[in-house]
Amino acid sequence: MFPDANTGYTYEDCKATADWLLTQTGLSPLVGIVCGSGLGGLADLLKDQVVFNYKDIPNFPQSTVHGHAGRLVFGTLKGRACVCMQGRFHLYEGYPIQKITLPMRIFKLLGVETVLMTNAAGGLNQDFKVGDVMIIKDHLNMPGLAGNNPLSGPNDERFGVRFPCMSDAYDRELQQLALDVGQDLGYGDFLREGVYCVLGGPSFETIAECRMLSKLGADAVGMSTVHEVIVARHCGMRVLALSLITNQAVMDYDSEEKANHEEVLETGKQRAEQLERLISTMVARIEHNNNYV
Ligand SMILES: O=P(O)(O)O[C@@H]1C[C@H](O)[C@@H](CO)O1
Numbered sequence: 001m002f003p004d005a006n007t008g009y010t011y012e013d014c015k016a017t018a019d020w021l022l023t024q025t026g027l028s029p030l031v032g033i034v035c036g037s038g039l040g041g042l043a044d045l046l047k048d049q050v051v052f053n054y055k056d057i058p059n060f061p062q063s064t065v066h067g068h069a070g071r072l073v074f075g076t077l078k079g080r081a082c083v084c085m086q087g088r089f090h091l092y093e094g095y096p097i098q099k100i101t102l103p104m105r106i107f108k109l110l111g112v113e114t115v116l117m118t119n120a121a122g123g124l125n126q127d128f129k130v131g132d133v134m135i136i137k138d139h140l141n142m143p144g145l146a147g148n149n150p151l152s153g154p155n156d157e158r159f160g161v162r163f164p165c166m167s168d169a170y171d172r173e174l175q176q177l178a179l180d181v182g183q184d185l186g187y188g189d190f191l192r193e194g195v196y197c198v199l200g201g202p203s204f205e206t207i208a209e210c211r212m213l214s215k216l217g218a219d220a221v222g223m224s225t226v227h228e229v230i231v232a233r234h235c236g237m238r239v240l241a242l243s244l245i246t247n248q249a250v251m252d253y254d255s256e257e258k259a260n261h262e263e264v265l266e267t268g269k270q271r272a273e274q275l276e277r278l279i280s281t282m283v284a285r286i287e288h289n290n291n292y293v
Pocket residue numbers: 035036037065088090118119120121201222223224225260261264
């Protein structure tokens with residue numbers, strides 16, 4: 001089934017996919033995880049796994065990017081039922097924006113209440129270093145400002161309201177939990193907070209674009225996450241998103257640096273274990289009556 005360009009997937013399409021998954025797993029996860037480029041190792045930590053290749057899931061797109069395995073993994077992490085996307089979808093892969101974000105509605109219909117996302121991003125903030133982990137506190141949605149929003153088209157109230165608020169997109173308690181867990185694990189010296197800016201990609205930014213984004217208030221730039229956040233918030237799930245700063249955005253015409261995907265994946269490898277520990281410790285401390293332990 002392919003969504004109508006103007007309407008996206010219907011509620012019934014999403015329900016059919018969620019029910020298909022629930023029938024096969026018998027597991028109703030409360031936590032959903034989306035892994036960024038080169039950060040899919042987190043899914044391997046899940047116990048009692050039930051794994052689906054994206055190509056076998058009705059309505060699901062395929063992963064086409066190196067570093068995104070294309071598997072949906074169900075299981076338990078620290079005893080909590082989770083579902084983990086080992087690979088996400090991006091606008092530059094050529095999918096309609098409703099298809100990129102379809103998994104968020106499936107998460108919701110599976111019973112997910114909290115979504116934890118990671119991404120790889122270029123650092124615009126001059127105080128950031130490669131390997132820093134930025135807790136996203138807000139975003140700049142460049143495709144959205146230009147009219148490409150995943151909620152465009154008819155609104156189905158069973159998912160959410162026509163005009164959802166985004167000033168509380170990133171859950172403040174989850175941000176505090178990430179800071180607390182990071183401190184407890186001794187990660188304070190590489191944990192940051194900031195604003196993530198999404199662009200369409202796949203080309204990396206010019207120097208002039210990086211300078212502009214920095215002046216506009218962005219601390220990191222990437223090609224994902226924000227579309228998923230909008231759809232997740234629309235249907236009432238709480239969101240935490242983390243950017244791994246995999247490269248410094250080039251801001252200077254004298255610089256010899258050139259952004260490239262290999263560096264992104266390499267930085268991911270170096271920081272993966274700590275990021276996995278941060279997220280799994282958070283999962284253990286998330287309570288689903290809106291409290292954290
Ligand atoms: O899925 P994420 O946002 O982690 O992937 C980033 C953006 C591009 O897909 C890729 C560039 O290296 O990494």
